[in-house]
Amino acid sequence: MKVIVDFCVVPLGVGLSVSKYVAACESIIRDAGLKSMLHAYGTNIEGEWDEVFAVVKRCHEKIHAMGAPRISTTLRVGTRVDREQSIKDKLDSVNAKLVKG
Amino acid sequence: MKVIVDFCVVPLGVGLSVSKYVAACESIIRDAGLKSMLHAYGTNIEGEWDEVFAVVKRCHEKIHAMGAPRISTTLRVGTRVDREQSIKDKLDSVNAKLVKG
Amino acid sequence: MKVIVDFCVVPLGVGLSVSKYVAACESIIRDAGLKSMLHAYGTNIEGEWDEVFAVVKRCHEKIHAMGAPRISTTLRVGTRVDREQSIKDKLDSVNAKLVKG
């Protein structure tokens, strides 16, 4: 089962700057070979369900290992069985409709 | 790693009533022996990371098998390594502060 | 336009215990006369759109006033124009299907 996830980690107990932790997650996502798209309030990730959620878990483990005692993550999780759809497909589909007005 | 999750499934392509699908997920959660608390916009689940996410995956598989071609789920995912905290602990903690005013 | 919201505030820069801030929001919600249901990872609120979002804003202002320099909130926001539906209706609808099995 393929999945597109939107993933946003919020480490608690480490002050106000969280970009260091977000960057560590980005590296984990890229090292896993998963397609992703970083935005200002999370990251899109596409791949097989088990691979994507293994990466999410690894991010929590890494952020704790970096010293954050508590994490509150939010995920949007999209699956569909009618057809395949990538991050790029979803963006193209909206952008095509924006151009046509 | 223990986790408390807040889980909300939205099946697409099956009309407006989604309670049948939510109830099917509740049954999966309870059959897995996980502690949970149903509310009007999702369900809290507590347990070991791998068990909780196996249940989330099983819910997606079940809802697709029930005929929903597309699902958009949202999850809040809380982990902490400083101490254990259950669904009940979190509620008690807020309620104690409400009573004291 | 009526709305049912699920609201979860995460204050940053104030350490690990967030229940004090959650309790302050609960008081604001109740003082506004809105129906709500607290759970372990947020609160359901029902009411007119403008009233509910005024309360959400007041919660952010209050939490900043209590000393939190940064807040990351998540909201689920449900509206429907086919019929009215309350927090209680949504819970009843799922629970009825759980009883029938």
Added chain:
Amino acid sequence: MKVIVDFCVVPLGVGLSVSKYVAACESIIRDAGLKSMLHAYGTNIEGEWDEVFAVVKRCHEKIHAMGAPRISTTLRVGTRVDREQSIKDKLDSVNAKLVKG
């Protein structure tokens, strides 16, 4: 109070293709003169609290007017009072740490 929001609308009761509704929201956001960044599972919006939430409400009204009887939206809502931070600042901050490795 400035806010950065991540906004994802899911219309129900209109079949599987939701890009038409997402594109309509994008137009509303841009017409309002707000800075935004579209991604594959939502849109970042930055601006003053009242302006941003007026746009979110207008999107719900528009999607209902387009024929969707039910909508389930998710929002991440970030405010901070220690300093100003834009969508671009947040992305730059993570990307700088990725480059340094």
